[in-house]
Amino acid sequence: MTIFAQFQFFTLLDLLAVVYLVLAWGVLGHVIENPPASRVSTSLLVAQYRRDWMVHMISRKPRIFDATVLATLREGTSFLASACLIAIGGGLAAMSNAERLRGVAADLSIQAPEIIWEVKILLPLFFVTNGFLKFIWSNRVFGYCGVVMASVSNDEDDPQALPRAQKAGELNITAAKAFNSGLRCIYFGLGALTWLLGPVGLLLGTTVAIYIMLRREFFSQTRSILMREDL
Template sequence: MDLIDQLRYFTPLDVIAVIYLIAAWMVLGYIIETPPKSRISTSVLVAQYRRGWMVQMTTRKPRIFDATILSTLREGTSFLASACLIAIGGGMAAISNAERLSDVASELALDTPRVIWEVKILLALFFVTNAFLRFIWSNRLFGYCGVVMASTSNDEADPQALPRARKAGELNITAARAFNAGLRGIYFALGALGWLFGPGGLLVATTLTIVILLRREFWSSSRQILMREDA
């Protein structure tokens, strides 16, 4: 059986499910990063606090506290990037041993060629790889933020102090945006694994991923806390 014949095992519902997954990933990312003013996302709310952090940083002596927080943020990106790299390696190993999955499918009376399993695993690896690249970029941007923070004077009379602090804040926000995109990539990678159970499994897993992300960004308790007015 050649490759074309094997790919015919994919049904129109498979194509619809994959399009639904990718469209949800792209549209949801846009909605979260550029939400309507009537319903701001948690990510955007935290961005406002990041700007405030950099302004407060200009008068803090010493800046050990700020350096510690930034170091913690960079460690988080490094950890998740390493985890994604391990997942990519595991996924490639699964593809190289896709015959075992085919054997399991045969035992379950599912006549599914090896290439079908490989394509389904590759879809999940696409999201994991995207997440890995996002985390790497986020780590680098947090490093840029640290450099700008270090160049910002503690002297309030310095005319460059506040502009540089604001610049550091924008770099911090950009790094956080890449980090959040990486996290969404992991969510959708897990959702993509639902395809192993067929197109119906992918549709259900994608919908569940959308619901979880929307709730955490727009209807979570943490968002309610951030929305409260400071006393």
């Protein structure tokens, strides 16, 4: 059977499900980073706290607290980058093990060529790989932020103190955006795994991923707490 004949096992519903997943990934990321003024996302709310943090850092002596928080943020990016790298290795190992793929097909009572299963594994691998790159970049930008933070004087009368603190704040926000983008890749990567159950599974998995992210960004208790000014 030729490769083109093998791809005939994909249906129009498969194509629509993949397009739905990719469009949801792109559109949701844009909406979260550029939310409507009437409903600000949790990520955008925290961004303002990051700016305030850097301004208050100017007069904080010593800055052990600030260094600890930044180190914790970098550890989070390192951990998730490592987890993504392990997932990528596992996915590639599964693709190279044809016998295992045939076993999965038999367990699901689905008859399909091995290349179909390999393509279905490639889709979540795409998201996990993109997430890995985002986490690596986030870690690096948090490092840049730390360098700029270290250059901020404790003297509030220093004319460079506030501009550099504000610069550190923007770097912190940029790193957080890359981190959040990596997290979205993980969510959609998990949703993409449901393609192994068929196109309907992919549609449902993508919808669940969208629901979870929308709820956490726009309707979560965390967001409600950040919005309150009386706490």
